[in-house]
Amino acid sequence: xxxxxxxxxxxxxxxxxxxxxxxxxxxxxxxxxxxxxxxxxxxxxxxxxxxxxxxxxxxxxxxxxxxxxxxxxxxxxxxxxxxxxxxxxxxxxxxxxxxxxxxxxxxxxxxxxxxxxxxxxxxxxxxxxxxxxxxxxxxxxxxxxxxxxxxxxxxxxxxxxxxxxxxxxxxxxxxxxxxxxxxxxxxxxxxxxxxxxxxxxxxxxxxxxxxxxxxxxxxxxxxxxxxxxxxxxxxxxxxxxxxxxxxxxxxxxxxxxxxxxxxxxxxxxxxxxxxxxxxxxxxxxxxxxxxxxxxxxxxxxxxxxxxxxxxxxxxxxxxxxxxxxxxxxxxxxxxxxxxxxxxxxxxxxxxxxxxxxxxxxxxxxxxxxxxxxxxxxxxxxxxxxxxxxx
Numbered sequence: 001x002x003x004x005x006x007x008x009x010x011x012x013x014x015x016x017x018x019x020x021x022x023x024x025x026x027x028x029x030x031x032x033x034x035x036x037x038x039x040x041x042x043x044x045x046x047x048x049x050x051x052x053x054x055x056x057x058x059x060x061x062x063x064x065x066x067x068x069x070x071x072x073x074x075x076x077x078x079x080x081x082x083x084x085x086x087x088x089x090x091x092x093x094x095x096x097x098x099x100x101x102x103x104x105x106x107x108x109x110x111x112x113x114x115x116x117x118x119x120x121x122x123x124x125x126x127x128x129x130x131x132x133x134x135x136x137x138x139x140x141x142x143x144x145x146x147x148x149x150x151x152x153x154x155x156x157x158x159x160x161x162x163x164x165x166x167x168x169x170x171x172x173x174x175x176x177x178x179x180x181x182x183x184x185x186x187x188x189x190x191x192x193x194x195x196x197x198x199x200x201x202x203x204x205x206x207x208x209x210x211x212x213x214x215x216x217x218x219x220x221x222x223x224x225x226x227x228x229x230x231x232x233x234x235x236x237x238x239x240x241x242x243x244x245x246x247x248x249x250x251x252x253x254x255x256x257x258x259x260x261x262x263x264x265x266x267x268x269x270x271x272x273x274x275x276x277x278x279x280x281x282x283x284x285x286x287x288x289x290x291x292x293x294x295x296x297x298x299x300x301x302x303x304x305x306x307x308x309x310x311x312x313x314x315x316x317x318x319x320x321x322x323x324x325x326x327x328x329x330x331x332x333x334x335x336x337x338x339x340x341x342x343x344x345x346x347x348x349x350x351x352x353x354x355x356x357x358x359x360x361x362x363x364x365x366x367x368x369x370x371x372x373x374x375x376x377x378x379x380x381x382x383x384x385x386x387x388x389x390x
Contacts, residue, residue: 002119003176004119004176004177004178004179005119005120007173007174007176007177008115008116008119008174008177009135010173011075011169011170011171011173011174011177012132012135012136012139012170013135013136013139014139014166014167014169014170014173015075015078015079015136015139015167015169015170016135016136016137016138016139016140016143017139017140017142017143017146017163017166017167018079018082018143018163018164018165018166018167018168018170019078019140019143019163019167020139020140020141020142020143020144020146020147020163020236020239021143021144021146021147021150021159021160021162021163021166022082022143022147022160022163022164022167023140023143023144023147023235024143024144024147024148024151024159024217024231024232024235025147025150025151025156025157025159025160025163026085026160027040027214027215027217027218028151028156028217028221028228029085029086029156029157029159029160030043030094031218032155032156032157033089035091036343037215037218037339037342037343038339038340038343039091039339040218040339041214041215041335041336041338041339041340041342042336042339043094043095043098044098044210044214044331044332044335044339045210045331045332045333045335045336045339046095046098046099046102046332047098047099047101047102047105048102048206048210048328048329048330048331048332048335049102049328049329049332050098050099050100050101050102050103050106050328051101051102051103051105051106051109051324051328052102052106052324052325052326052327052328052329052331052332053102053106053325053328054102054103054106054107054324055106055109055110055320055321055322055323055324055325055328056321056322056324056325057321058070058106058107058110058321059110059191059317059318059319059320059321059322059324059325060184060187060188060189060191060317060318060321061187061188062107062110062111062317062318062321063182063183063184063314063315063316063317063318064183064184064187065183065187066181066183067110067111067114067115067118067179067181067182067316067317068111068115068118068177068178068179068180068181069181070107070110070111070317071107071108071111071112071114071115071174071177071179072171072174072175072177073107074104074105074106074107074108074110074111074112075108075170075171075174076104076171077100077101077103077104077107078101078104078105078108078167079164079165079167079168079170079171080100080104080168081097081100081101081103081104082101082160082161082163082164082167083161083164083165083168084097084100085097085098085101085160086157086160086161086164087161102328105324105328106321106324106328109320109323109324110317110320110321110324111317111320113129113132113304113308113316113320114316114317114320115177115179116128116129116132117129117308118179118180118181118182119179127249127250129300129301129304129305130246130247130249130250130301131246131247131250133242133243133246133297133300133301134242134243134244134246134247135243137239137240137242137243137246137297138239138240138243140239141236141237141238141239141240141243142236143163143166144232144235144236144239145232145233145236146163147159147160147162147163147232148228148229148231148232148233148235148236149229149232150162151228151232152227152228152229182313182314182316183314184314184315184318189318191315191318191319191322192315194307194310194311194372195307195311195315195318195319195322195323196322197368197371197372198303198307198319198322198323198326198368199322199323199325199326200326200364200368201303201326201361201364201365201368202323202324202325202326202327202330203326203327203329203330204330204357204360204361204364205299205327205330205357205358205361205365206326206327206328206329206330206331206332206333206334207330207331207333207334207337207357208330208334208354208355208357208358208360208361209296209327209330209331209334209354210330210331210332210333210334210335210336210337210338211334211335211337211338211341211350211351211353211354211357212273212334212338212347212350212351212354214331214335214338215335215338215339215342215347215350216235216238216289217231217232217234217235218342219342219347220234220282220285220286220289223346223347224281224282224285225282226282230282234286234289234290237290238289238290238293238294239293241290241291241293241294242293242294242296242297244294245294245295245297245298246297246298246301248298249261249298249301249302252264252298253302258302258306258369258373259366259369259370261298261302262298262299262302262303262362262365262366262369263362263366265295265296265298265299265362266299266358266359266361266362266363266365267362268291268295269292269295269296269358269362270355270356270358270359270362271355272288272291272292272295273292273351273354273355273358274351274352274355275288276288276289276292276351277347277348277351277352277355296358299362299365303365303368303369304320304323306369306372306373307319307323307372310372310373334354334357337353338350341353
């Protein structure tokens with residue numbers, strides 16, 4: 001394994017642990033500052049909308065500048081935005097910080113998989129991406145646990161700033177990562193029809209996710225009266241479930257193939273979401289939530305791998321940028337609606353709507369997979385570099 005790949009993975013542990021800690025502390029920090037569920041939902045929606053817009057506009061720019069350069073900038077923006085959130089006061093300031101976080105999320109999501117696959121040429125992409133998901137979700141789980149305990153011992157603001165400090169180690173390490181870039185000749189260009197079709201899938205999935213997931217810990221705390229330590233433990237276990245399911249993706253594809261694996265994962269996700277709405281006990285709710293978290297992670301690496309195989313390298317960042325746009329727009333729509341529904345109709349309405357959107361996203365994903373792979377020549381894998389090469 002090259003030095004750059006080692007630095008990539010080590011920096012990802014710091015970044016993801018910080019993101020996990022912030023992810024736990026941030027909604028409670030906002031609530032402690034006097035914001036209601038609807039306004040918290042709008043902040044999440046602002047982050048998602050900003051990420052989507054920036055991903056759409058800047059994906060092709062990242063191809064032109066070089067994915068590795070933009071990747072390093074994004075790794076700095078994210079923890080910096082968390083620091084600014086923690087030291088700011090007032091709705092307007094948090095709105096600006098939420099938009100800044102969205103910019104960092106967009107630039108990172110647009111480039112991180114491009115850089116990772118460029119450092120592991122010749123490897124099967126679904127396996128590479130799923131193992132990477134397992135790594136960063138595991139680190140996020142540890143960060144969420146630490147954030148919960150730190151919140152209980154000190155304050156939500158302290159936990160948020162502490163997690164941001166951990167994440168700040170990542171841009172320092174990534175300054176030394178060296179990765180090859182396939183540079184595009186133009187900074188701005190329109191995405192092709194295949195990439196646009198992918199964005200529709202990510203829009204549907206983003207709505208399903210945003211309707212419930214940003215509010216899951218609030219529901220566990222507010223509806224089932226779970227304390228900070230239990231809530232943070234469940235939040236952390238959900239990331240570990242995602243990590244475990246990511247490790248299973250390659251094996252599932254070998255046994256069931258792409259289409260069957262997608263159908264199974266979406267069917268289970270929609271069914272578990274419905275079951276959550278009827279859970280009456282905190283332990284039952286927590287168990288179903290954990291299973292759902294793991295199952296919902298399976299489709300992502302599969303769809304990404306298929307599109308990487310059928311998209312030229314000079315369009316990879318734009319592909320992920322448009323994907324971020326669809327997913328973030330969906331998250332913005334879902335979290336905006338979710339906050340309103342939680343305030344007016346309770347958590348069951350959110351879960352029913354999320355289940356319906358998961359079913360729609362699954363049906364569209366299966367149709368899209370057949371369309372992309374039918375009659376399309378698979379891109380030849382790049383020969384793996386000799387052992388010990390940089």
